[in-house]
Amino acid sequence: MSNVTPMPAREPEDSGSQFIHKMEAIAEKNPLEGVNFDDLEISLYRPRTALSLMLTWIVTAMTLAALIPLFAVLWMLIWRGGKKLSLALLTQLPPAPLEQGGGFGNAILGTVIMVAIATLITVPLGVLTGVFLAQAPTNSRLAGAVRFSSKVLTGFPSILAGVFAYGAIVLATGGYSAIAGAIALSILMLPTIILTSESAISMVPARMKEASIGMGATGAQTVWMVLLPTAAPGILTGVMLAIARAAGETAPLLFTALFSNYWLASGGHFNVMQPTASLAVLIYNFSGMPFKNQVELAWAAALVLVVLVLITNLIGQSFSRQQVQQ
């Protein structure tokens, strides 16, 4: 860059217009005269270009390194879990140690039942709280506190939900049960449902709400007939995400629902107040066993669990796409 025409020095006696004339004189000649274009080209001999390219390669390599284990998990699941998968696996009871065959039908049923109970508890509670948050004035102290505590609850350790349900339900009712497991799961589902339904409801255009009130609807009618139906796809996304999370949780079930080798209705009648099997706890228990059959069952159960969780997630995402299109 050394042979570029130097800028004229501004001498003290120059007036402003004289200086501008000097500049114009240079500009009329040829503004690019003396610029060495080779200097401007991207060249690896220049440290800043080389550094830029190097960092690009480093970031690419690091991303690939991060993605390999993530996808290796899925690959191992399909490979080791898929080998064993069969219809019998999904319908039979878990085998005793050293016994061959068996399945985890009761664990699938137990997971479904506990998640269903937890959903029944959390959906009304969470959606109505979401309605409250979306309707509350922006400076409301209570709304701020509720929003903050649900954000903090999002990161609540799942094992502590189990500890809570153990203290509050298991000790009180005197035994491990599906209900205690469901309540522990519902603590983990609640914040997701509250936060997603709040954002879904506050995305409903204000004119719809105003039109409804203008036509003489009461507040409750507006909520039931206008806000909730319009926000339904967004709320359902949140519910599906919460269900997907709850289905995979192990820690809160370890000492609330415990585990069982039998069907829930094995005593002749259906009873939710007894220890209940779940897929996640089955994976944990069987992975620690020294028997090959059990370990293989754990892999197959992990594959089934991941497929269930991912399908629930994808359904949830398809709901949110509907909302965007509206």
Next chain:
Amino acid sequence: MTFFFAGFTILLMALLVVEIGVKAIPAFREYGLHFLWGRVWDPNKDVFGILPEIWGTLYTSLLALFFGTIFGVAAALFLSEGYLGEAVFRMLKLVNLHFHPFWGKLPQRTEALLKNMIELLAAVPSVVYGLWGLFVVIPLIRPYCNWLHDRMGWFPLFSTDLSGPGIFPAVFVLAIMILPTITAISRDALVSVPPKLRMAAYGLGATRWETILGVLLPTASRGIFGGIVLAFGRALGETMALAMLVGNANRLTVSLFSPADTLAALLANNFPEAGAKEIPVLMYAALVLLAITLVVNIFGAVVLERAAGKATAK
């Protein structure tokens, strides 16, 4: 009426703290604060201390956070800067399809697909990661870890050999588990940097990486930091993967290959068989874990809220 339900969330949070706190009172009376720095856990002699567990929790989480952050932010940069789309575009250009109505959309599609897949991986249950760690990671890394121990055993980090579960496999799997969280939040923060800042930096002649390091990362730093703190909260409270991989040995150690224990793993392993005497003690340990995670989570929520407030103020 919704007023009542909203109050319920605050009530629930208070109830969670009170319930665990009240059940812990007998243990607190008996062992006091000494519980926090006792090193022995022996139910037969009624001696309980959780210093190794507190240390193990913080040690594994911080190490996992370190690796998770480096790789997670790198992946977020890769995804937000459009590197992948660019690479696909170049490949299409080679076969002269880059403006084809179908193939021309491929660069954006692959980017969106990868982003969605990483977000989906955050939904894989932790017990599955634990299973993978137990049967795939540990056999895979064991020879390398023992080679390191043989050659560099004098170095405190490698002072024991890896005979099975241990801190290093736990950290490895934990870092992979928190990576999608960090990547997703950091990517959101990077994408929401106003485009005019990037344009201004390019206009001043900055190279791409001068723009990233000098403009984009500092502007998005609050959002990224909030994501890191939330991931830290998740790592602290993570139970199953650690209970399966950390080895559950009541040991106070810095060695990466030694088994150790964490608070959450202690709860998961001891609660199902706990006697009436042990339960208040475990509740006390749960209270300690609750205190640590609440502090981290509240801090993270406040940082993210500030970051969001700053972004909307612009």
